[in-house]
Amino acid sequence: MSPLKNDTFLRALLRQPTPYTPVWMMRQAGRYLPEYRASRKNAGSFMQLCQSPDFATEVTLQPLDRYPQLDAAILFSDILTVPDAMGLGLYFEEGEGPKFERTLQLEEDIKQLSVPDMTKLQYVFDAVRQIRHALDGRVPLIGFSGSPWTLATYMVEGKGGTDFLNTKKMGYGRPDLLHHILTTTADTVTQYLNAQIEAGAQAVMIFDSWGGALSHAAYQEFSLQYMQRIIAGLHKNYDGQKIPCIMFTKGGGLWLEAQANSGADALGLDWSVDIGEARRRVGDQVALQGNMDPAILLSTPAAIEKEVARILASYGHGQGHVFNLGHGITQWTDPENALAMLAAIKQLSPQYHAT
Amino acid sequence: MSPLKNDTFLRALLRQPTPYTPVWMMRQAGRYLPEYRASRKNAGSFMQLCQSPDFATEVTLQPLDRYPQLDAAILFSDILTVPDAMGLGLYFEEGEGPKFERTLQLEEDIKQLSVPDMTKLQYVFDAVRQIRHALDGRVPLIGFSGSPWTLATYMVEGKGGTDFLNTKKMGYGRPDLLHHILTTTADTVTQYLNAQIEAGAQAVMIFDSWGGALSHAAYQEFSLQYMQRIIAGLHKNYDGQKIPCIMFTKGGGLWLEAQANSGADALGLDWSVDIGEARRRVGDQVALQGNMDPAILLSTPAAIEKEVARILASYGHGQGHVFNLGHGITQWTDPENALAMLAAIKQLSPQYHAT
Numbered sequence: 001m002s003p004l005k006n007d008t009f010l011r012a013l014l015r016q017p018t019p020y021t022p023v024w025m026m027r028q029a030g031r032y033l034p035e036y037r038a039s040r041k042n043a044g045s046f047m048q049l050c051q052s053p054d055f056a057t058e059v060t061l062q063p064l065d066r067y068p069q070l071d072a073a074i075l076f077s078d079i080l081t082v083p084d085a086m087g088l089g090l091y092f093e094e095g096e097g098p099k100f101e102r103t104l105q106l107e108e109d110i111k112q113l114s115v116p117d118m119t120k121l122q123y124v125f126d127a128v129r130q131i132r133h134a135l136d137g138r139v140p141l142i143g144f145s146g147s148p149w150t151l152a153t154y155m156v157e158g159k160g161g162t163d164f165l166n167t168k169k170m171g172y173g174r175p176d177l178l179h180h181i182l183t184t185t186a187d188t189v190t191q192y193l194n195a196q197i198e199a200g201a202q203a204v205m206i207f208d209s210w211g212g213a214l215s216h217a218a219y220q221e222f223s224l225q226y227m228q229r230i231i232a233g234l235h236k237n238y239d240g241q242k243i244p245c246i247m248f249t250k251g252g253g254l255w256l257e258a259q260a261n262s263g264a265d266a267l268g269l270d271w272s273v274d275i276g277e278a279r280r281r282v283g284d285q286v287a288l289q290g291n292m293d294p295a296i297l298l299s300t301p302a303a304i305e306k307e308v309a310r311i312l313a314s315y316g317h318g319q320g321h322v323f324n325l326g327h328g329i330t331q332w333t334d335p336e337n338a339l340a341m342l343a344a345i346k347q348l349s350p351q352y353h354a355t
Numbered sequence: 356m357s358p359l360k361n362d363t364f365l366r367a368l369l370r371q372p373t374p375y376t377p378v379w380m381m382r383q384a385g386r387y388l389p390e391y392r393a394s395r396k397n398a399g400s401f402m403q404l405c406q407s408p409d410f411a412t413e414v415t416l417q418p419l420d421r422y423p424q425l426d427a428a429i430l431f432s433d434i435l436t437v438p439d440a441m442g443l444g445l446y447f448e449e450g451e452g453p454k455f456e457r458t459l460q461l462e463e464d465i466k467q468l469s470v471p472d473m474t475k476l477q478y479v480f481d482a483v484r485q486i487r488h489a490l491d492g493r494v495p496l497i498g499f500s501g502s503p504w505t506l507a508t509y510m511v512e513g514k515g516g517t518d519f520l521n522t523k524k525m526g527y528g529r530p531d532l533l534h535h536i537l538t539t540t541a542d543t544v545t546q547y548l549n550a551q552i553e554a555g556a557q558a559v560m561i562f563d564s565w566g567g568a569l570s571h572a573a574y575q576e577f578s579l580q581y582m583q584r585i586i587a588g589l590h591k592n593y594d595g596q597k598i599p600c601i602m603f604t605k606g607g608g609l610w611l612e613a614q615a616n617s618g619a620d621a622l623g624l625d626w627s628v629d630i631g632e633a634r635r636r637v638g639d640q641v642a643l644q645g646n647m648d649p650a651i652l653l654s655t656p657a658a659i660e661k662e663v664a665r666i667l668a669s670y671g672h673g674q675g676h677v678f679n680l681g682h683g684i685t686q687w688t689d690p691e692n693a694l695a696m697l698a699a700i701k702q703l704s705p706q707y708h709a710t
Contacts, residue, residue: 162517163650163685164650165650165653165685165687168648168650168651168653169650169653169654172650172651172653172654172655172658172662173653173654173655173658212606212627214627214648215626215627215648215681216626216627216628216629216632217629217665218648219627251606251627253609254608254609254627254628271569271570271571272567272569272570272571272574272606272609273571273609274571274572277571293523293569293570293573295518295519295520295523295524295527296523296527298520298523298524298527298528299524299527299528300527300528303527303528307527310572326570330518330520332520
């Protein structure tokens with residue numbers, strides 16, 4: 001593998017000094033880019049993009065080719081590859097969200113759940129290897145997975161949702177069953193992320209997209225403890241390099257103190273938290289990644305620059321900040337507006353890193 | 356009007372001592388009750404239930420007749436009566452959420468928005484008067500409205516949603532237009548709630564259902580300041596009685612300190628906040644209402660009782676707690692499980708009020 005030419009992102013995650021605030025965007029390889037839409041059309045479907053290492057490599061690199069300001073690449077894939085490999089049968093219906101052929105609701109089905117053979121996810125590891133090769137050391141590559149709680153909601157409900165009533169009903173009424181799903185999923189995710197690291201991922205991120213739907217007590221019991229279990233089992237170093245881990249619970253801003261004690265190197269923040277206040281709450285335990293509302297990218301360059309300036313000033317001086325959106329960039333974003341954000345970060349952030 | 360026989364709820368909102376923790380349930384007159392489903396069938400539709408004072412009275416009283424443990428009634432209505440009165444044309448399509456015939460996106464449409472004549476909402480005030488009469492002093496009657504931000508999202512988007520991209524785009528790109536919508540809506544809501552008070556509402560609640568979708572800074576600018584504007588214009592006393600006001604921003608647990616300074620007497624909490632921690636944060640500025648996850652009502656009486664005990668213990672000794680769910684009761688709830696919650700509150704809460 002070629003040596004890394006830009007390690008700003010990795011250094012910031014480890015709270016080491018950097019000359020500016022590094023940046024990447026969640027879902028940066030996505031539908032807002034015309035080149036992505038063309039690739040997706042060629043591939044035939046979203047899952048075919050994910051399952052073909054050639055296509056995954058092509059779209060992973062598209063935002064980097066367009067925006068030299070980006071300091072990291074993220075594997076193009078989907079969190080639902082894991083429940084699919086666990087036997088639930090992922091499929092997509094035109095114009096609807098992802099669904100599963102089978103759900104985990106009956107005790108006998110749940111008891112049979114087990115950690116799948118990682119060869120079922122070989123296409124992901126092949127993609128990581130190929131992307132890493134194609135990046136040729138330009139920027140680090142991030143691997144990722146969904147959190148056990150988030151994946152469990154899909155496995156129990158059979159589809160996405162907002163209230164997760166079946167999953168919560170199980171958690172309160174038959175916690176033993178939900179804990180079995182979560183333990184099995186956590187052990188699967190641990191193997192999955194370690195295999196991504198072995199294939200070339202230089203940092204990993206756990207997306208707890210639905211942890212924010214839980215109560216204070218249930219978050220600890222059903223989400224956070226399983227992310228801690230994963231982190232405890234991850235490669236901390238690989239091939240002589242530290243492998244930082246980012247934990248992101250969307251809607252989890254109330255629980256940052258607990259997250260900071262999880263073993264993660266960095267926490268993702270959505271836009272509901274003031275990042276300066278978050279920094280005061282977590283101290284120097286972890287780096288922070290975030291946290292601009294992607295809706296702002298629908299407005300004007302002037303409004304975008306103002307918000308970039310506000311977030312950088314709120315975080316303030318010193319290391320430990322990776323700029324990002326607070327959620328994935330929306331498909332309605334004008335690519336020129338994303339550029340305005342990236343350029344503003346490059347222009348405005350060095351003053352916060354002067355020694 | 357008959358004298359109030361049970362003022363526990365009003366006393367708790369005003370942080371006065373009570374012998375037990377009063378309770379009501381958001382959406383307590385709702386689809387989980389077979390008697391409600393029968394009334395709705397007779398009325399023909401949800402909006403006909405709202406628009407007929409007879410039907411609104413009938414369903415408002417149903418949960419009180421079933422559960423003598425309830426300490427408050429809430430007007431049966433909908434937050435979207437207000438944008439409908441403002442001329443947007445509310446309608447429902449079978450199997451879908453509420454929609455509006457017109458949306459506020461063009462400058463010329465927005466500039467024409469004005470505070471409507473309250474006679475358009477006379478059916479609401481008639482319902483309040485009739486319910487108050489039918490209650491005959493059993494428990495206090497709560498009036499309510501949506502918050503300006505929450506109502507604005509429906510008016511700009513034309514329907515419900517989860518990301519509110521058009522509304523946010525306006526807020527960041529043309530804040531003058533969104534502020535005009537919000538100011539006009541706030542002034543409408545002030546008149547609307549005051550007319551409910553004049554008709555007999557003994558407490559009022561502002562539902563900021565979508566404030567939690569905003570960033571820290573945008574919440575202050577686009578939601579909180581308009582709720583403060585409303586509260587500043589509300590009748591504080593009417594007919595010799597104090598009229599407490601409850602403010603509830605779902606997903607707003609990060610901003611309780613700011614909410615506590617808004618002039619509201621009480622804050623509604625969703626289940627993401629630990630209520631004991633919330634109490635420490637707001638001190639004795641406001642009462643707190645909440646905050647059990649309604650999903651727990653789908654489990655078992657034993658799990659429900661455990662959660663009631665946990666919430667009561669977390670709030671701890673003394674006045675200022677109104678027990679409630681953290682969001683509306685779901686239609687899938689077994690009425691016996693709601694009873695288990697109410698009975699547990701009546702049984703377990705007096706120990707926290709012993710002198």
